Amino acid sequence: MSILKDPSLWQSVLDFRSARDWGQFHTLRTLSTALAVEAAELAEITQWTPDSDLAKRSIEARDKIEEEVADLCILLTYLVHDLAIDVDDVVRRKLATNGAKYPIDRFKGSSRKYNE
Amino acid sequence: MSILKDPSLWQSVLDFRSARDWGQFHTLRTLSTALAVEAAELAEITQWTPDSDLAKRSIEARDKIEEEVADLCILLTYLVHDLAIDVDDVVRRKLATNGAKYPIDRFKGSSRKYNE
Amino acid sequence: MSILKDPSLWQSVLDFRSARDWGQFHTLRTLSTALAVEAAELAEITQWTPDSDLAKRSIEARDKIEEEVADLCILLTYLVHDLAIDVDDVVRRKLATNGAKYPIDRFKGSSRKYNE
Amino acid sequence: MSILKDPSLWQSVLDFRSARDWGQFHTLRTLSTALAVEAAELAEITQWTPDSDLAKRSIEARDKIEEEVADLCILLTYLVHDLAIDVDDVVRRKLATNGAKYPIDRFKGSSRKYNE
Numbered sequence: 222m223s224i225l226k227d228p229s230l231w232q233s234v235l236d237f238r239s240a241r242d243w244g245q246f247h248t249l250r251t252l253s254t255a256l257a258v259e260a261a262e263l264a265e266i267t268q269w270t271p272d273s274d275l276a277k278r279s280i281e282a283r284d285k286i287e288e289e290v291a292d293l294c295i296l297l298t299y300l301v302h303d304l305a306i307d308v309d310d311v312v313r314r315k316l317a318t319n320g321a322k323y324p325i326d327r328f329k330g331s332s333r334k335y336n337e
Numbered sequence: 338m339s340i341l342k343d344p345s346l347w348q349s350v351l352d353f354r355s356a357r358d359w360g361q362f363h364t365l366r367t368l369s370t371a372l373a374v375e376a377a378e379l380a381e382i383t384q385w386t387p388d389s390d391l392a393k394r395s396i397e398a399r400d401k402i403e404e405e406v407a408d409l410c411i412l413l414t415y416l417v418h419d420l421a422i423d424v425d426d427v428v429r430r431k432l433a434t435n436g437a438k439y440p441i442d443r444f445k446g447s448s449r450k451y452n453e
Numbered sequence: 454m455s456i457l458k459d460p461s462l463w464q465s466v467l468d469f470r471s472a473r474d475w476g477q478f479h480t481l482r483t484l485s486t487a488l489a490v491e492a493a494e495l496a497e498i499t500q501w502t503p504d505s506d507l508a509k510r511s512i513e514a515r516d517k518i519e520e521e522v523a524d525l526c527i528l529l530t531y532l533v534h535d536l537a538i539d540v541d542d543v544v545r546r547k548l549a550t551n552g553a554k555y556p557i558d559r560f561k562g563s564s565r566k567y568n569e
Numbered sequence: 570m571s572i573l574k575d576p577s578l579w580q581s582v583l584d585f586r587s588a589r590d591w592g593q594f595h596t597l598r599t600l601s602t603a604l605a606v607e608a609a610e611l612a613e614i615t616q617w618t619p620d621s622d623l624a625k626r627s628i629e630a631r632d633k634i635e636e637e638v639a640d641l642c643i644l645l646t647y648l649v650h651d652l653a654i655d656v657d658d659v660v661r662r663k664l665a666t667n668g669a670k671y672p673i674d675r676f677k678g679s680s681r682k683y684n685e
Contacts, residue, residue, distance in 0.1 A: 227425050237432055241439060242446040246501055249395045249402070250383040253376070254500040256409070257605055260369070260376035261493030264612075267366040268486040269478055269680075272620045279365045279420060286365070290422055291431035293372070293413060297406070304395060306406055309343050315407035316353055323357060330358040332617075362617055370616040373489055377609030380496075384602040385564075385594055388504045448501075459657050469664055473671060474678040481627045481634070482615040485608070488641070492601070492608035499598040511597045511652060518597070522654055523663035525604070525645060529638070536627060538638055541575050547639035548585055555589060562590040 234298045244303075252300045259296060263289040350414045360419075368416045375412060379405040466530045476535075484532045491528060495521040582646045592651075600648045607644060611637040 270278045386394045502510045618626045649656050
C-alpha cells in the first residue's frame with residue numbers, strides 16, 4: 222500500500238501533513254480535485270508543443286515536470302492512505318482486466334486501442 | 338525510482354506495455370494528457386456530491402475510485418520510467434520546498450494555505 | 454455560430470489571433486488541452502473550499518473567476534470557428550437528448566442524476 | 570451576458586434547469602468541476618492522436634466533439650448566469666490585457682508565447 226519505494230519517505234509525506242494538521246482539509250473530493258488540477262498543470266507543459274518538439278520540451282521543462290510528478294505522488298499518497306487503498310492490489314487487478322481486454326496477439330504493435 | 342512498493346509489479350506494468358509494443362504511443366504529451374483525463378474521471382466521482390455525502394460516496398463508488406487510482410499509478414509508472422525520474426528524490430525535494438514555504442509553527446491547523 | 458452575444462466581439466477575438474498569426478498553433482488537440490487546463494484553473498479556485506464557504510469564495514475570487522471564464526470563451530470561440538461548429542444547433546440538440554433522458558415528471562427536484 | 574447567439578436558446582438552457590429544479594445542485598464548485606470534467610473529455614478525444622492524424626480525428630469524432638462543446642456551453646451558461654458575469658465584458662477586458670502582453674509587432678507569427 223504505497224506509491225513510493227522507500228517506506229520511510231511514505232511516512233515522511235504523512236508526517237508532513239500531520240505536523241500541520243492538514244488532514245482535516247483532505248477528502249475524496251478535495252484530493253481528487255487537487256489531483257485533476259496538478260495533472261492539468263503537467264499537461265499544460267506540452268499544451269502548445271508540436272510532436273516534433275516534445276523531446277526538447279521534456280528537457281527544458283524538466284524541473285517543472287518533476288515538480289508536478291512530486292505533487293501527484295504526494296496527493297496520491299494521501300488519497301490511498303485515507304481510503305486504505307492497496308495500490309499494488311488495484312494495479313495488479315487493473316493489469317489483469319486490461320490484459321483480457323487487449324490480448325497480445327490481437328493488439329501487439331496495433332494502435333487500435335489508441336485510435337478508437 | 339518507483340511508484341509501486343513491489344518491484345516485480347513495477348516490472349509487470351512495464352512488461353504489459355512492451356508485450357504490446359505500446360511504448361511508441363507514449364510521450365510526455367500523451368501520458369500527461371492521459372493523466373489529466375484519468376484524474377478528471379476521479380474528480381467526476383464527486384462532482385455533484387455535497388460535503389455531507391462524501392463519506393457515503395467514497396463507499397458506494399469504491400470500485401470506480403480504485404480503478405482510477407490504478408490508471409493514475411500505471412500512467413505515472415510509464416512517465417517516470419520514460420523520463421528516468423527518481424520519484425523518491427523529487428518527492429523528498431518537494432517536501433523540503435513545501436516545508437520551508439509552510440513552517441509548522443505558522444501553519445499548524447491553519448487553513449490559510451487552503452484559503453488563499 | 455457564436456458563443457458571444459455581440460457579433461463584433463466574436464470578430465474581435467478572431468482578429469486578435471489573425472493579427473498575431475497564431476492560428477497555426479491551434480488544432481483540435483491544442484485547443485482542447487488548453488480548454489482542459491483553463492477549466493482546471495477554474496476548478497482550482499474552489500479545490501480546498503468547503504461547501505459552507507463557497508459564497509464567500511465566489512466574491513473574493515471574482516477577478517480570477519472572470520479571467521478563467523474569459524479564457525474558456527476565447528478558446529471555445531477559436532474551436533467552434535475552426536471546426537465550423539454551430540453552437541446554437543449542438544446545444545439545442547443536446548437539450549433535446551437530455552430532455553428525453555431526464556423527463557421532468559421523474560427528475561424534478563430529484564438528485565438522482567447527481568447521485569448516480 | 571450570454572454565450573449563445575440566440576437569446577431564446579439561452580433562455581431554453583435556463584428553463585431546462587428550472588423545470589427540473591436542478592439549480593440547487595449548482596454552485597461555483599460543482600459547475601467548475603463539471604466544466605473541468607467535460608473539458609477533459611474533449612481532450613480525451615485526441616489524447617493518443619499524433620499531430621499528423623488530427624484532421625482525420627476531427628472528422629471521425631465529430632459527434633463526440635459537438636456533444637462536449639454543447640456540454641461546455643450549457644455549463645458556462647449556468648455559471649455566468651448564477652454569478653451574473655457579463656461575458657462580453659470579461660472577454661473584452663481579457664483581449665485588452667492580452668493585447669498589452671503580446672504586442673503585434675513583437676509576437677506576430679512568433680511561437681514564443683507558445684514555447685515559454
